[in-house]
Amino acid sequence: MASNAAFAEVANLAGDPARAGMLHALMDGRALTATELARVAGITPQTASGHLMQLTAGGLLSVEKQGRHRYHRLASPAVARMLESIMQVAADAAPRKKTFAGPRDLALRAARTCYDHLAGHLGVALADALVTRGDIELGADAGIVTKSGAALFDRLGIELGANSKSKSRMMCRPCLDWSERRPHLAGHVGAALCKHCLSEGWIKHIDGTRAVAVTVKGQRNFRDVFGVSGV
């Protein structure tokens, strides 16, 4: 079968430690330069250049040239979902490592972005709160936004663009959280919510990682709007 070779090629691209580090760093959806990626992967720029070429040729990354910089980002949401699913299996399979969580790990577990939506303790807490309040219904495979949820998002000024579709109900995707082992909110709705939190200044990226910090304003709003405190 021909598709087999392509499969191994893609998996192999993600299977090198240096390349895995780069993909990991790109999982929050931002675009990074080759030198930045070399630094996070712990290799020299010329080695990184080779890896980036392979990743681009393999369809995992797309490049945007801008002056003397070249910005690399994940090629598509499908790539992000693939990376998420690999992380899921990796987290399932290797709880053997009692990896004493360093400060960076702790920050990631508390709250992080997962390509375009929120994950970590914050992400799960928000999903829980929305379910408890009856704003969304979440199953193992899928979720939907209820009438009250649609009203809530509307009140917050969150645009659920897919309303333009003929779908009578907004649907969303649950995403199993590798650190909390419980689902958080992904898909269109999760992305819109995350975007809103960032633009309202409720959360902000820590230095240049996927970890996010909840601002004072965010703490107030998460408590008042969603009934979520202690994040």
Add this chain to the structure above:
Amino acid sequence: MASNAAFAEVANLAGDPARAGMLHALMDGRALTATELARVAGITPQTASGHLMQLTAGGLLSVEKQGRHRYHRLASPAVARMLESIMQVAADAAPRKKTFAGPRDLALRAARTCYDHLAGHLGVALADALVTRGDIELGADAGIVTKSGAALFDRLGIELGANSKSKSRMMCRPCLDWSERRPHLAGHVGAALCKHCLSEGWIKHIDGTRAVAVTVKGQRNFRDVFGVSGV
């Protein structure tokens, strides 16, 4: 970050051509012996043995000893979803290969199982029919079974076990088909439907692959029950 190493390890396991072939062969959810897997991967049994040990140690496979045979299967649905998502990216990224589809490829494209549900032309046609008839609603991220759909499945004797949950509506997962580039039906509902088709003799596995053939009885039922013909 510690989880990075585990990520690369898992991806690397799937990234070797021989191991990829084995995983591919296991994607229909059956359990195969080491020798069978060696054959599909095109390697000797002793080489396969090493690969299988790695895959098991990495948490991708689970082994069941039975007499002098050792049956290997995917360790969890999470692994199956990971493999699906990699195939998705691989299919997206490599349409360069004008791969003249051999007969095996053609059979796979017509109808196949995707771990526990139906894919290929048949899977997409069934999903389309169910949507058209109003039995399910399918978005990009999620789907739900409508009242009429629940009645249909009940009439067919398909048990949607998750009804026991407090969920008021049955939800299901759409899965982007790599050959058709359109969603087919996955998740709990997709699995139940596939199981029903197999047990009723509407479809059956071709030799020992993921490809399935539609029986005469199946053609009649797909036409009469779902309005799907020409499969």
Add this chain to the structure above:
DNA sequence: GCGATGCTTCGGCCCTGGCCGAAGCATTTT
């Protein structure tokens, strides 16, 4: 028991592919 079958371990071959230093383009800055 004895041989056949399924699978694993061991040892050694070989080659892919990741790594870096040095040098070469391209673009921006002074």
Add this chain to the structure above:
DNA sequence: AAAATGCTTCGGCCAGGGCCGAAGCATCGC
């Protein structure tokens, strides 16, 4: 111009790991 910055190409080094043949354990059938 000339220097600085970002990135890529080239060449050579080297280790990791996939592969098989041969031999060693298990389990089944006679």
